[in-house]
Amino acid sequence: MRHLSSSRLILGCLLGLLLGASPMQAALPQAPGFLAGQHAKNGIACAECHGKGRPVKVDDNETTVNEGCVRCHGSLKEVGAKAQGHINPHVSHLGDIACTACHGGHRGSWAYCGNCHGFELKIPFPATVMKPAEAAPKPPQPASVRRRERTDVVVIGSGAAGMVAALTAHDAGAKVVVLEKQPITGGNSMLAAGGMNAAATRFQAKKGIKDSVELMVKDTMTGGKNLNELELVKILAEQSAASVEYLTELGADLSDVGRMGGASVDRTHRPQGGKAVGAHIVDVLRANAVKRKLDVRVNSRVVRLLENRQGRITGVLVQGRHRGFYRIDAKAVVLAAGGFSANPERVAHYQPTFQGMTSSNQPGATGDGLDLGAAAGGVLKDMEQIQIHPSIAAGSRILITEAVRGNGAILVNREGKRFVNEITTRDAASKATLAQPGQSAFMVFDEGVRQSLKQIDGYFHLELVKEGATPEALAAAIQVPPQALKETLDRYNQAVAAKADAEFKRPDLPRALTTPKFYAIEVKPGVHYTMGGLKISTRTEVMAKDGKPIPGFFAAGEVTGGVHGANRLGGNSISETITFGRIAGAQAAAAAHAPVKP
Ligand code: FAD
Ligand code: SIN
Numbered sequence: 001m002r003h004l005s006s007s008r009l010i011l012g013c014l015l016g017l018l019l020g021a022s023p024m025q026a027a028l029p030q031a032p033g034f035l036a037g038q039h040a041k042n043g044i045a046c047a048e049c050h051g052k053g054r055p056v057k058v059d060d061n062e063t064t065v066n067e068g069c070v071r072c073h074g075s076l077k078e079v080g081a082k083a084q085g086h087i088n089p090h091v092s093h094l095g096d097i098a099c100t101a102c103h104g105g106h107r108g109s110w111a112y113c114g115n116c117h118g119f120e121l122k123i124p125f126p127a128t129v130m131k132p133a134e135a136a137p138k139p140p141q142p143a144s145v146r147r148r149e150r151t152d153v154v155v156i157g158s159g160a161a162g163m164v165a166a167l168t169a170h171d172a173g174a175k176v177v178v179l180e181k182q183p184i185t186g187g188n189s190m191l192a193a194g195g196m197n198a199a200a201t202r203f204q205a206k207k208g209i210k211d212s213v214e215l216m217v218k219d220t221m222t223g224g225k226n227l228n229e230l231e232l233v234k235i236l237a238e239q240s241a242a243s244v245e246y247l248t249e250l251g252a253d254l255s256d257v258g259r260m261g262g263a264s265v266d267r268t269h270r271p272q273g274g275k276a277v278g279a280h281i282v283d284v285l286r287a288n289a290v291k292r293k294l295d296v297r298v299n300s301r302v303v304r305l306l307e308n309r310q311g312r313i314t315g316v317l318v319q320g321r322h323r324g325f326y327r328i329d330a331k332a333v334v335l336a337a338g339g340f341s342a343n344p345e346r347v348a349h350y351q352p353t354f355q356g357m358t359s360s361n362q363p364g365a366t367g368d369g370l371d372l373g374a375a376a377g378g379v380l381k382d383m384e385q386i387q388i389h390p391s392i393a394a395g396s397r398i399l400i401t402e403a404v405r406g407n408g409a410i411l412v413n414r415e416g417k418r419f420v421n422e423i424t425t426r427d428a429a430s431k432a433t434l435a436q437p438g439q440s441a442f443m444v445f446d447e448g449v450r451q452s453l454k455q456i457d458g459y460f461h462l463e464l465v466k467e468g469a470t471p472e473a474l475a476a477a478i479q480v481p482p483q484a485l486k487e488t489l490d491r492y493n494q495a496v497a498a499k500a501d502a503e504f505k506r507p508d509l510p511r512a513l514t515t516p517k518f519y520a521i522e523v524k525p526g527v528h529y530t531m532g533g534l535k536i537s538t539r540t541e542v543m544a545k546d547g548k549p550i551p552g553f554f555a556a557g558e559v560t561g562g563v564h565g566a567n568r569l570g571g572n573s574i575s576e577t578i579t580f581g582r583i584a585g586a587q588a589a590a591a592a593h594a595p596v597k598p
Contacts, residue, residue, distance in 0.1 A: 034125050036105040048072075049105060060299040060320040062100040069099040087461075089113055089121050093191075093279040094184060095286065098298070101183040112184065115363045116191075116397040117462070139303040140325055142317050147326035151177045151295075152592035153585075154316050154330040156302045156369065159187030160278075160577035161557025161584070162336035163285040167250075168585025169334070170292055174592045177328060178294065179318055181301035182364040185286060187338050188558065189577060191362060192278025193401035193455060194260050195270035196247075196578070197571035198240035203255050203269060211265045213237045220572060223262040223425050224531075224565025227382065231538050232563045235583075236576055243578035244269055252284045258453075259406040259508055260570030262425040268571040274403065274453035277574060301368075305333060305376040305553070311544075313376060313552040331592035332552050334584045335542070336577075337369025339530035339558035341386070347527050350384045358526040360392055360399040369559040373534040377550055378542040381561040382532035387568055389528035390429035393464045393521055394440050399528070400459060400521055402426070402570045407452045408511040409445035410492055411523075414438055416475060416484030418492065421504040427567045430525040440524040442478055444489070447515040459521060467517045474518040489513055529568050533561035540584040554588050556580035 039049065049068040050056045058065060073079055076097070080090035089102070089111055103109045108127025113119075155166045158180035166178045180187075198204075199216035216237035221228055244254050254269035254277070270277040289296050299321035306315040306327060315329040340346045342365040348355040359365075374380055390411075391400040405411070405422040411429070413419050413436040420432035433441045450456050459465050468474030471489050475482035493512040495501040501509060534542050534555045541549030557577045564572060 033108075034106055035103060035109065038125070039105070058322045060297050060322050062098060062299070062322075065100055065105065066098045069103070073099075087119055087121065093276065093458075094186070095190070095279060095283050097184040118396050119462070139317055139319065142304065142306055142327055145317065145325050145327050147323070149177075149326065149328045151175045151328055151330050153177075153332045153334065153588045154179065154302075154328050155334045155336060155588075156316065156372070157187060157336040157338055157557070157559070158185035158296060158298070159336060159338055159557060160189035160192075160281060160285065160574060161559075161581040162187075162334070163282075163289060164246075164578050164581030165334045165336055165554075165556055165585035165588065166294060166296070167285065167288055167292065168582050169589040169592070170294055172586055172589035174589040176294060177330075178289075178296040179300040179302050179316070180296070180298045181368075182362070183298050185296060185298060186278075186282040188278075188362050188365055189574065190278050190282040191360070191399070192281070192574050193276045193399055194403035194406070195256075195258065195268035195277045195571050196244065196254060196281075196574040197260070197263065197267050197569065198244045198269055198575060199237055199267055201241045201244050201257075201267075201269065203244070203257050204265075204267065207257055207266070209257060209266050211267050213240075215264055216240065216267065219262055219264050220569055221565070223567050223569040225567060226565065227385070228565030229562035232536075235538060236563055236572065236579055239579040239582075240575050243575060243582065246582060247281060247284065247578060250284050250288050252281055258403055259423065259510075260402045261405070261423045261429065262569040263571070264507075268403065268406070270403070274407070274455060276401070276455045276458075281574065302337075302372060305372050307376060311377065311550060313550060330552075332554065332588035334540075334588045335369050335373055335534070335553070335555040335559055336557045336581065336584070337372070337559050338365050339533070340367025340370065341365050341527045341530055343367050347386060347530075350532075351386045354386060354388065354527055357388065358392055358397055358524070360389055360397060360526055360528045365558075367530070369555075370533060373542060373553075373555060373559065376542075376553060377544045378553070378555075379535040379545055380532065381535045382565070383530075383561070385531035385561075385564075385566050386527060387426055387529040387531060388430045388525040389426055390433050390441075390525050391443055391521075391523035392526035392528075393459070393462075394524045396464070397526070398459075398462060398464065399526075400443060400464075400523055401453075401455060403453055404443060404445060404449065404456060406508075406510075407445075408449045408509075408513065409443050410488075410513070411441045412444050412480065412485065412488055413441055414480055416480040416482075417488055418504060421501070421506040423506060423508060425567055426528070426570065433523070433525055440522055442480065442520040443523050444474070444485075444513070444518065444520045446513040446518050448511050449513070450519065452511075464521050465519050466521070467519050469516050469518075471518050474520055478520045478522070489518075529564075529573065530558065531561060531564045531566065531568055533559050535562060536560045536580075539587050540580055541587070552591055554584040554591075556584040
């Protein structure tokens with residue numbers, strides 16, 4: 001690396017400003033508190049991070065800057081391998097993300113993990129406040145925006161629905177741009193834990209599980225209290241096995257099958273050993289996007305949909321972190337911007353009783369997609385249908401997957417007693433938990449359950465688990481009456497042996513809890529999923545108030561309403577994102593190729 005004197009550095013940066021760098025880029029090495037200042041002190045030139053071309057430009061993905069970090073410090077994997085200590089932020093379920101997602105050259109740095117995890121992470125030149133994604137200031141009128149691009153299909157959001165739509169549209173021959181407002185891709189999809197529901201798959205057949213499309217439809221409708229749109233549910237179930245095959249062909253492993261709440265049979269698919277599904281799928285989708293050289297932009301918030309006089313959606317207005325406002329004209333737009341569980345004001349607006357509750361969601365799940373869609377004439381439905389998940393680790397935002405209960409864990413209250421069928425639907429389990437003393441419960445399991453599900457290791461790593469060599473020792477650790485907990489476990493184990501749970505009618509009793517050690521995690525309900533959203537047709541067209549589809553406008557995933565009715569079953573969302581993402585991608589590509597009616 002070349003070493004330059006500081007006067008040359010400052011000169012270089014001033015020149016950069018004159019030649020087109022943003023004011024932030026050019027304010028630089030003089031800000032000694034941040035990484036740029038430290039780099040300057042070490043004699044590292046602006047060009048080492050920003051590239052040697054003139055004018056100095058930073059793209060919204062911060063590609064050149066990140067390449068600069070890797071050139072000197074090594075890849076994320078290499079940095080992770082060098083790190084020591086209990087929590088290693090460079091090795092996480094977020095996967096291969098950009099250095100600048102956390103480290104800022106000209107602003108305080110902040111660990112992205114801190115959005116959800118409570119543990120303290122040391123980071124050089126920390127920001128004093130964790131900064132969520134910046135709110136867009138009032139956007140300019142599109143007509144006044146001079147920077148313009150053109151593409152076939154724009155996809156808004158880089159979760160599973162968006163990435164699958166983008167890959168599908170690309171593979172159908174369309175030119176695609178994916179826009180993601182956060183500094184990393186993956187959305188809530190990356191956090192998905194328990195798995196993906198699918199009926200009549202080859203993985204179920206291999207394990208001798210008898211399932212059918214009809215049964216998945218029935219379970220989903222019952223779980224959703226029949227508020228679901230039946231035609232959408234039929235597509236979800238009919239296409240679910242094909243969606244598992246689609247992901248498998250892209251390189252995913254969904255060969256492990258377990259059960260989640262409200263399902264009549266084991267149909268929740270996940271990687272072998274019971275690893276979390278979301279991080280794995282997102283890794284696969286990212287790798288496929290890279291392979292296809294897909295144009296995926298982070299730090300790029302869509303602030304408005306563009307439409308013509310006939311009401312056709314014709315593109316988007318984007319606010320890039322560095323580029324500022326620009327427009328992309330497109331023949332079709334797919335909205336896959338997720339739900340709003342991380343927006344407490346919006347949640348409280350629709351469900352005042354959920355005010356102040358924690359949430360399991362990533363910080364970008366604020367619901368701006370709903371505003372974008374509604375402003376373009378889309379109809380919103382079932383907005384008050386918000387799901388709380390019964391098991392968020394107390395005092396954190398970490399979801400303890402329903403799969404732990406599916407694999408055999410029970411819920412006990414502070415009196416050491418069970419109080420509910422643990423694999424009932426989430427609304428019922430949450431309601432029952434909130435009725436217990438302290439409005440929380442202990443999820444209790446043994447070594448057998450621990451060994452059955454790889455993702456449980458993560459909860460140990462995060463120090464969320466209390467343990468004991470016997471039920472009584474565990475009871476002491478969680479301060480519940482030892483005799484009561486022992487009796488509860490004995491009674492439950494008798495029910496497992498008898499294959500009948502007379503007390504709570506739990507339908508699936510996968511294993512007795514008899515293998516030491518015994519474990520417990522304190523859990524509380526938290527806001528998890530928003531069932532409401534934009535009304536769509538079976539072809540994922542966004543519907544307008546007049547009952548007609550809005551031309552050129554498609555939506556998929558959590559931003560839509562109708563698939564899950566009043567309550568979503570665990571595992572049905574990832575299934576929805578893949579199936580409806582595939583449909584939206586194909587429809588958008590077809591719309592892009594079709595001659596546009598004047
Ligand atoms: P997301 O994955 O949330 O992606 C939407 C993206 O759009 C986000 O990245 C967001 O930042 C971006 N965006 C928003 N607004 C804009 C804008 N204006 N411009 C640009 N980008 C924007 N479901 C299951 O089926 N199985 C599970 O095991 C499971 N586990 C879960 C565990 C957790 C902790 C959580 C939070 C959810 C879980 N879910 C699970 C639910 C499921 O993960 C989500 O509902 C699903 O992934 C949503 O996918 P999506 O593509 O619609 O949205
Ligand atoms: C979980 O794993 O408990 C969450 C699953 C889901 O939200 O579908």
